[in-house]
Amino acid sequence: MKSSTKEIVVLGITLGLVSMIAALGLSITYSVTKPVIAMQAKKALENAQKEIFPDALEFVRQEDMIGKTNGSTIIKDFYIANSSENTRIGYLVSATTPGYGGIIYFIIGVTMDGRLKSVKVSEHTETPGLGANITSKGFLGQFVNKKLSDEFVVKKDVKAITAATISSKAITKGIKALIDLSQNSEAGDTK
Amino acid sequence: MSPIITTVLWSSVVLLIIGILFGVMLGYFSKVLAVQEDPRIVSIAELLPGANCGACGFTGCTNLAENIVQGKAPIDRCKQLDSKSAIEISSILGIEIDSSNFTKKVAIVRCQGSVDNATQQVIVKDVPTCKLAVTLKMYAKTCLHSCIGYGDCANVCPYNAITIGSKGLPVVDSMLCTGCGLCVSTCPRKVIELIPYGKQVLALCNNQNKGKEVKDACKVGCIACMLCVKKCPKNAIRMENNLPVIDRKLCDVCGICVEACPMKTIRFIHEA
Amino acid sequence: MELLQQIFTILINSIFAQNFVFIRFLALCSFVGMTTSMENSIGMGSAVTFVTVMASVISYALYYFILVRFGLEYLQTITFILTIAVFVQLVELYLKKAIPTLYRAMGIYLPLIATNCMILAVTLLNITEHYSLTMAIVFSLGASIGYTLALILLAGIRSKMRFNTIPKFLQGYPIIFITASFIAIAFLGLQGIAR
Amino acid sequence: MNNLKQIFLRGIFQDNPVLILMIGLCSVLAVSVTTINAIGMTAAYSFVLIGSELTISAIRNFIPKTLRIPIFIIVIGAFTTIIQLLVKAYSPSLDKSLGIFIPLIVVNCIIIGRVEAFSSKNNLIASLADSLGMSVGYGLVIVSIAFIRELLGSGTIFGIPVYPPFIKPMLIFVLPPGAFFIIGIEIAILNAINKKLSRNKGQ
Numbered sequence: 001m002k003s004s005t006k007e008i009v010v011l012g013i014t015l016g017l018v019s020m021i022a023a024l025g026l027s028i029t030y031s032v033t034k035p036v037i038a039m040q041a042k043k044a045l046e047n048a049q050k051e052i053f054p055d056a057l058e059f060v061r062q063e064d065m066i067g068k069t070n071g072s073t074i075i076k077d078f079y080i081a082n083s084s085e086n087t088r089i090g091y092l093v094s095a096t097t098p099g100y101g102g103i104i105y106f107i108i109g110v111t112m113d114g115r116l117k118s119v120k121v122s123e124h125t126e127t128p129g130l131g132a133n134i135t136s137k138g139f140l141g142q143f144v145n146k147k148l149s150d151e152f153v154v155k156k157d158v159k160a161i162t163a164a165t166i167s168s169k170a171i172t173k174g175i176k177a178l179i180d181l182s183q184n185s186e187a188g189d190t191k
Numbered sequence: 192m193s194p195i196i197t198t199v200l201w202s203s204v205v206l207l208i209i210g211i212l213f214g215v216m217l218g219y220f221s222k223v224l225a226v227q228e229d230p231r232i233v234s235i236a237e238l239l240p241g242a243n244c245g246a247c248g249f250t251g252c253t254n255l256a257e258n259i260v261q262g263k264a265p266i267d268r269c270k271q272l273d274s275k276s277a278i279e280i281s282s283i284l285g286i287e288i289d290s291s292n293f294t295k296k297v298a299i300v301r302c303q304g305s306v307d308n309a310t311q312q313v314i315v316k317d318v319p320t321c322k323l324a325v326t327l328k329m330y331a332k333t334c335l336h337s338c339i340g341y342g343d344c345a346n347v348c349p350y351n352a353i354t355i356g357s358k359g360l361p362v363v364d365s366m367l368c369t370g371c372g373l374c375v376s377t378c379p380r381k382v383i384e385l386i387p388y389g390k391q392v393l394a395l396c397n398n399q400n401k402g403k404e405v406k407d408a409c410k411v412g413c414i415a416c417m418l419c420v421k422k423c424p425k426n427a428i429r430m431e432n433n434l435p436v437i438d439r440k441l442c443d444v445c446g447i448c449v450e451a452c453p454m455k456t457i458r459f460i461h462e463a
Numbered sequence: 464m465e466l467l468q469q470i471f472t473i474l475i476n477s478i479f480a481q482n483f484v485f486i487r488f489l490a491l492c493s494f495v496g497m498t499t500s501m502e503n504s505i506g507m508g509s510a511v512t513f514v515t516v517m518a519s520v521i522s523y524a525l526y527y528f529i530l531v532r533f534g535l536e537y538l539q540t541i542t543f544i545l546t547i548a549v550f551v552q553l554v555e556l557y558l559k560k561a562i563p564t565l566y567r568a569m570g571i572y573l574p575l576i577a578t579n580c581m582i583l584a585v586t587l588l589n590i591t592e593h594y595s596l597t598m599a600i601v602f603s604l605g606a607s608i609g610y611t612l613a614l615i616l617l618a619g620i621r622s623k624m625r626f627n628t629i630p631k632f633l634q635g636y637p638i639i640f641i642t643a644s645f646i647a648i649a650f651l652g653l654q655g656i657a658r
Numbered sequence: 659m660n661n662l663k664q665i666f667l668r669g670i671f672q673d674n675p676v677l678i679l680m681i682g683l684c685s686v687l688a689v690s691v692t693t694i695n696a697i698g699m700t701a702a703y704s705f706v707l708i709g710s711e712l713t714i715s716a717i718r719n720f721i722p723k724t725l726r727i728p729i730f731i732i733v734i735g736a737f738t739t740i741i742q743l744l745v746k747a748y749s750p751s752l753d754k755s756l757g758i759f760i761p762l763i764v765v766n767c768i769i770i771g772r773v774e775a776f777s778s779k780n781n782l783i784a785s786l787a788d789s790l791g792m793s794v795g796y797g798l799v800i801v802s803i804a805f806i807r808e809l810l811g812s813g814t815i816f817g818i819p820v821y822p823p824f825i826k827p828m829l830i831f832v833l834p835p836g837a838f839f840i841i842g843i844e845i846a847i848l849n850a851i852n853k854k855l856s857r858n859k860g861q
Contacts, residue, residue, distance in 0.1 A: 008218030013214065015211065016214055018732050019206040023205070024199065029740045034198075201534070202533075217724055487688070583764070637843065640838045
């Protein structure tokens with residue numbers, strides 16, 4: 001039994017050593033690339049925010065809003081956009097809602113006067129060529145400056161994309177759910 | 192700097208532990224669950240060439256090894272076996288075999304009808320394979336026993352040891368050739384033959400006609416003049432349907448027949 | 464009720480709508496190789512199912528109890544694939560000892576299961592989709608059933624294909640891919656059912 | 659020296675990983691939606707393949723027999739994660755489009771296959787030649803499929819629409835069935851070429 005236990009120990013150590021060397025290499029690259037990745041993510045976020053609220057100076061993150069759900073739409077991030085005199089000019093909500101081919105990640109910007117500032121779809125797996133048109137200006141454009149109190153129902157006040165009704169309905173329902181969520185939290189808020 | 196060191200430290204420690212854990216588990220289970228496989232099968236399989244070529248009719252070398260151990264297959268079933276490993280296998284099995292027919296076998300093309308030697312009937316370029324050339328009777332050389340040269344043997348060789356040379360005749364690289372015999376069976380004119388590797392003399396012609404007919408077809412064809420048979424001191428050569436056959440046991444490769452042959456058909460082979 | 468509904472959606476999603484072979488293009492290496500005969504496919508499918516479910520559980524535990532606690536999420540790929548490989552090797556040892564017939568039928572493909580793209584994909588998706596443990600198990604079950612279904616479908620068709628004439632240049636692998644593309648069209652139709 | 663050239667060329671024609679050996683298809687079909695993705699994937703893939711083949715052929719004599727596959731996988735996994743981090747850091751757009759397929763390089767059957775079949779038995783230079791040949795072979799296939807799929811499926815070349823407005827691109831080629839179809843045809847073509855190539859050799 002003695003020789004075979006020695007053999008097992010040798011096996012253990014070789015595998016351990018190889019994985020440690022691999023870990024060393026990995027962790028060094030990781031620590032080098034970690035700041036760069038963080039910076040990229042921050043830059044991407046800022047671009048998105050700037051795009052929707054160009055005149056906002058500062059974005060305050062509302063931790064408590066993250067994770068709230070309405071139906072199958074889940075809030076991923078929630079920012080209050082403040083302009084120079086620290087007055088709130090609107091808020092920015094990024095969320096996910098199930099679409100035709102999978103989860104759709106989208107961001108909406110809402111101004112204080114109760115209008116949709118803009119809608120942007122950041123990631124989706126809708127069928128290319130059909131559902132994927134929800135990212136087109138033509139479709140999302142119709143949401144700009146829409147009053148929050150509208151019904152947001154396809155074929156009524158929202159024009160669907162031909163041959164992609166399920167995707168159009170999904171995104172519209174997602175926006176509506178998000179508005180209701182932020183509305184009642186808005187009401188419950190300090191204002 | 193410290194956060195980087197901590198991540199490096201932590202990840203190396205964690206992976207080290209996981210590695211050791213898995214290594215020990217693998218080692219332990221490979222011992223405990225070791226199947227009492229017949230060790231002879233593993234060692235024989237390693238001695239076999241391992242090319243899984245299937246020429247022996249079994250699905251790969253391990254399968255052949257199993258059958259050899261169970262006695263269902265003779266050792267020489269594997270044509271590419273060199274004598275050294277054949278003897279080792281037989282010693283594993285503890286049986287005696289005569290190692291004579293285990294010298295390395297190599298393919299040889301018994302035809303020198305290259306482009307400049309053999310008279311060309313008509314240059315036929317786009318016949319894809321020798322087999323097709325034979326069926327359609329579309330071959331370039333007048334000699335009906337010669338190598339057609341469209342490369343069936345080269346295509347079939349798994350070790351690409353046989354390639355068509357610049358003169359239109361296949362060239363065998365005896366280092367790569369394992370004597371598996373696939374080219375011998377595919378050649379429609381049976382010009383290729385397996386011979387034991389080593390310095391020897393051989394008549395490089397496959398034409399069974401006599402005299403004038405051969406002369407018209409090829410500058411280096413055997414016209415069956417029987418000079419080699421008369422001249423050979425050991426009378427190791429006998430004629431079989433107009434082609435000299437040399438008995439390797441009697442022949443001491445003196446080379447008299449090579450000089451005697453007027454058509455230069457008998458040549459030295461594997462001099463190196 | 465909510466749990467059951469979620470389980471049902473994930474199952475339908477991973478078997479039909481997001482089938483791992485026809486829609487997500489995963490595990491094609493064994494998919495092409497193993498469908499020569501029906502028993503091979505079923506044998507392979509069951510082995511992959513067993514390994515995927517076990518791998519999801521182990522990788523799930525490994526991720527949340529070790530990697531997350533030490534903040535080493537970036538090591539997930541290497542640790543997951545290591546656990547899968549070691550686990551498959553153990554399964555191989557066990558099969559060789561306990562069920563030699565199944566081992567001989569699938570000998571060549573066992574190491575390939577270790578490198579089967581689907582198993583790693585399932586474990587990684589369990590993490591990116593933030594599934595709970597039960598959902599992870601359901602997802603891995605669904606994925607492997609979808610995989611086995613794909614294998615059986617193609618094996619059935621391939622066994623029939625031997626009897627009809629196929630144009631010379633399409634023989635061998637090309638015709639298999641073209642058949643797969645037709646089946647993929649059918650699966651495409653199923654894509655919208657579970658949402 | 660020509661032996662190395664022979665290994666390199668074999669990687670592209672006779673033993674083309676994707677079309678002849680039929681391995682590594684997962685990433686080829688999934689990523690070849692746009693040519694830029696395909697090029698990005700080939701770059702990442704060749705980095706991992708070359709790195710792993712060299713490392714393993716360097717340490718091939720110290721690997722105990724029972725630990726063969728785990729050690730191969732650790733080396734390949736390490737290289738894959740390195741490239742994954744690099745891509746996430748320095749080209750986020752590529753990372754978003756390739757998504758899950760970068761970590762899946764580690765289970766790409768070509769790498770494991772070549773490492774086990776080739777570099778664990780040959781010296782460094784031969785492994786380098788082989789990995790280069792394989793990467794070029796892989797790259798040629800994935801880029802050619804991506805080019806065709808992009809042209810037929812979304813009517814663009816490198817993202818620039820080339821179709822006249824009244825022709826609508828055939829969407830099926832961007833979807834999975836199209837990918838299966840095109841790779842089937844490509845294998846058929848390569849089989850024909852290889853058959854012709856070997857027949858010319860016979861002339």
